[in-house]
Amino acid sequence: MASKTIKVDYLARVEGEGAFKVVVRDGTVRKAELRIFEPPRFFEAFLRGRSYMEASDITARICGICPVAYQMCAVHSMEKILGIKVDDALRELRRLLYCGEWIESHVLHVYMLHAPDFLGYDSAIHMAKDHGDLVRTALRLKKIGNDIMTMVGGREIHPINVKVGGFYKVPSKRDLQSMVENLKWARDAAIDMVRFVAKLDFPDNERDYEFVSLRHDKEYPLNEGRVVSSKGIDIPVEEYDQHFKETHVEHSTALQSHIVGRGPYFVGPLARYSLNFDKLTPTAQQVAREAGLGKTCSNPFRSIIVRSVETVYAVEEALRIIGSYEQPEKPFIAAEPRAGVGCAATEAPRGLIYHRYEIAADGSIVHARIVPPTAQNQPTIEKDLTSFVADWLDLPDVELQHRCEQAIRNYDPCISCSCHFLKLDIDRA
Amino acid sequence: MADKKKPRLAVWKFASCDGCQLSLLDCEDELLAVAGAIDIAYFPEATRGEISGRYDVSLVEGSVTNAHDAERIKEVRKRSNVLITIGACATAGGIQALKNFADVKEYIPVVYAHPEYIHTLATSTPISDHVKVDFELRGCPISKKQLVELVSAFVAGRKPVTPPHSVCIDCKLRGNVCVMVAHGAPCIGPVTHTGCDALCPSFNRGCFGCFGPKETPNTKALSGQLAELGMDSKAIKRIYSTFNVNAEAFREESKRHG
Numbered sequence: 001m002a003s004k005t006i007k008v009d010y011l012a013r014v015e016g017e018g019a020f021k022v023v024v025r026d027g028t029v030r031k032a033e034l035r036i037f038e039p040p041r042f043f044e045a046f047l048r049g050r051s052y053m054e055a056s057d058i059t060a061r062i063c064g065i066c067p068v069a070y071q072m073c074a075v076h077s078m079e080k081i082l083g084i085k086v087d088d089a090l091r092e093l094r095r096l097l098y099c100g101e102w103i104e105s106h107v108l109h110v111y112m113l114h115a116p117d118f119l120g121y122d123s124a125i126h127m128a129k130d131h132g133d134l135v136r137t138a139l140r141l142k143k144i145g146n147d148i149m150t151m152v153g154g155r156e157i158h159p160i161n162v163k164v165g166g167f168y169k170v171p172s173k174r175d176l177q178s179m180v181e182n183l184k185w186a187r188d189a190a191i192d193m194v195r196f197v198a199k200l201d202f203p204d205n206e207r208d209y210e211f212v213s214l215r216h217d218k219e220y221p222l223n224e225g226r227v228v229s230s231k232g233i234d235i236p237v238e239e240y241d242q243h244f245k246e247t248h249v250e251h252s253t254a255l256q257s258h259i260v261g262r263g264p265y266f267v268g269p270l271a272r273y274s275l276n277f278d279k280l281t282p283t284a285q286q287v288a289r290e291a292g293l294g295k296t297c298s299n300p301f302r303s304i305i306v307r308s309v310e311t312v313y314a315v316e317e318a319l320r321i322i323g324s325y326e327q328p329e330k331p332f333i334a335a336e337p338r339a340g341v342g343c344a345a346t347e348a349p350r351g352l353i354y355h356r357y358e359i360a361a362d363g364s365i366v367h368a369r370i371v372p373p374t375a376q377n378q379p380t381i382e383k384d385l386t387s388f389v390a391d392w393l394d395l396p397d398v399e400l401q402h403r404c405e406q407a408i409r410n411y412d413p414c415i416s417c418s419c420h421f422l423k424l425d426i427d428r429a
Numbered sequence: 430m431a432d433k434k435k436p437r438l439a440v441w442k443f444a445s446c447d448g449c450q451l452s453l454l455d456c457e458d459e460l461l462a463v464a465g466a467i468d469i470a471y472f473p474e475a476t477r478g479e480i481s482g483r484y485d486v487s488l489v490e491g492s493v494t495n496a497h498d499a500e501r502i503k504e505v506r507k508r509s510n511v512l513i514t515i516g517a518c519a520t521a522g523g524i525q526a527l528k529n530f531a532d533v534k535e536y537i538p539v540v541y542a543h544p545e546y547i548h549t550l551a552t553s554t555p556i557s558d559h560v561k562v563d564f565e566l567r568g569c570p571i572s573k574k575q576l577v578e579l580v581s582a583f584v585a586g587r588k589p590v591t592p593p594h595s596v597c598i599d600c601k602l603r604g605n606v607c608v609m610v611a612h613g614a615p616c617i618g619p620v621t622h623t624g625c626d627a628l629c630p631s632f633n634r635g636c637f638g639c640f641g642p643k644e645t646p647n648t649k650a651l652s653g654q655l656a657e658l659g660m661d662s663k664a665i666k667r668i669y670s671t672f673n674v675n676a677e678a679f680r681e682e683s684k685r686h687g
Contacts, residue, residue, distance in 0.1 A: 038444075039444040039498065039549065040494075040540065041444055041494070041524070041525040042525065042537075042539070042540055043540075044539055045528070045531070045535075045536035045539040046527040046531065046536070048539075050667065051664070054671075061523075061524050061569065061672065062446060063446050063447070063448075064445075064446040064450075064570060065448075067446075112454060122477050122478030123469075123478060125460075125461075125464045126476065126478065128461055132461075135461070139457040139458075139460060139461070140457065146457070154628055154629070154632050155570075155628060157448040157451060157455070157570040158570055160634065161634075163634075168634040169634075248541050248546065250543070255540075255541070255542075331633075
């Protein structure tokens with residue numbers, strides 16, 4: 001087989017604008033590029049001079065699907081500078097809000113964006129014509145995630161209730177209790193979701209990843225923990241910059257990340273699951289085993305199962321938090337700004353996200369740095385695709401293009417975030 | 430009803446966070462009904478299927494920040510019978526319009542190691558600066574309720590009902606205690622367009638202007654009140670300079686404060 005270029009000019013069912021290009025010469029894949037052309041919006045530049053209190057509201061606008069991830073990193077960074085620690089019920093409420101985002105984002109990806117590939121439809125809306133109950137169940141489950149966001153955050157997209165030190169207003173015990181019946185239904189629906197996706201067809205594509213995620217002594221990681229990897233990194237988040245570096249490549253408005261001295265790594269549900277299986281609830285562990293997963297999973301095509309398992313976890317964790325919640329006396333811990341540097345990493349639905357801020361004595365931001373999950377994964381996605389495409393070169397272009405798109409959706413790329421991405425271009429000429 | 434008679438809808442993205450088009454997928458209770466009443470002809474975030482040809486209505490999210498998009502929006506306009514912008518980016522330029530008031534050449538190296546790879550305009554501008562817009566839906570993000578109203582009105586062939594009054598009025602209707610009077614919280618609800626149902630004051634915080642300026646806003650008088658709360662000019666400038674910084678009333682008031 002000769003040479004050709006396959007390109008997808010605008011990848012569908014991903015969040016943001018991106019494209020994909022594969023260059024094939026004499027039957028060998030020379031290069032796979034994930035082109036991120038999402039226009040840059042320069043958040044790190046215009047955050048300078050803003051108040052430390054504004055960072056959570058402003059950085060939320062980087063991504064409409066995972067605003068909580070940005071808000072949590074921003075407030076935790078600022079709280080480190082101010083020397084305050086948000087604990088007890090306020091900490092639990094933040095975890096609950098994040099559970100809402102995980103449920104909403106994972107269900108969106110599993111059913112609306114990813115499942116149509118496995119079942120042979122263009123979209124969940126087309127899928128609904130033959131699988132009406134499935135899509136209706138998915139929408140109800142997604143809505144329950146959004147209900148948590150609305151209850152705790154004020155609204156599902158760009159919540160308004162997150163504040164440095166805590167929240168503007170905290171819900172009553174009764175408010176939260178009103179969600180329990182729906183969450184109990186959601187637990188059963190999420191378990192059924194794992195069983196459903198476990199029956200899909202998956203190619204054998206185990207990869208040798210260096211997984212990176214947070215890890216916490218007592219819980220599955222959301223807002224807090226050490227940064228660990230499957231090849232030996234175990235550091236406090238303050239040392240992140242010593243181990244991870246970003247570079248700027250011509251074909252992408254997202255910066256790409258590498259582990260210093262080693263190369264690409266992988267964040268997200270597979271990493272989190274493989275590094276923290278022991279911290280999942282017994283039910284989540286059991287449904288994962290029934291779905292044929294081991295304690296680790298390095299086949300990106302099976303990420304749809306892992307996201308479903310994490311959804312079970314998030315629903316159960318929400319129920320646990322609500323069950324033990326007592327309304328705190330004050331919605332936030334007050335503190336005055338002071339000059340300093342603070343950083344934080346949390347687990348966005350798509351993986352580890354890192355923020356670092358320097359603020360002046362008056363609370364104005366001097367320097368901001370934001371490292372979103374998809375930018376960290378971009379080199380790994382390109383490396384994986386180079387390998388996958390080599391096995392698919394005998395396919396007709398239309399089918400090869402569709403396979404590539406499907407493979408990219410395994411990573412649930414969030415392009416608005418990463419550029420703060422997709423177009424497929426297969427060059428065989 | 431034969432499918433061919435359904436209106437064709439397209440959803441387009443320019444510089445944005447995807448939140449406003451996500452709002453359509455977040456209409457969990459209405460999505461399948463909407464999909465039953467219209468043909469979703471182009472919506473890459475939701476479907477790889479695409480129906481070529483003209484669109485009865487295009488929903489446009491995001492602002493124009495590069496030369497390629499300045500041309501692309503003209504093509505979208507040509508292929509759309511009705512063009513509706515959704516959200517603060519498309520309607521006012523979004524938070525990224527902060528670069529309009531800075532030196533973009535200075536911005537690029539703050540984020541990117543190779544400024545020569547980055548092609549961006551000096552400004553982030555609303556869609557209406559480039560093509561004729563038939564209707565604008567405000568908000569950062571838009572309100573799901575207003576989006577469903579917009580689509581329903583379009584299918585029924587009537588004008589959407591989206592009132593232009595201030596957040597302040599909604600607050601009174603909800604019976605909220607005024608956060609500015611009672612708690613001294615800075616609030617731009619008196620000059621901000623309704624749409625959120627007075628969300629922030631209902632959570633004990635001041636409005637920060639997600640829906641942009643209302644009709645005939647008295648920003649000057651409000652700024653006087655904000656100064657009396659002890660806000661310095663830098664803080665007053667900041668409060669108008671967020672997601673709708675490039676909307677005329679907020680832009681001009683922001684400029685008055687340095």
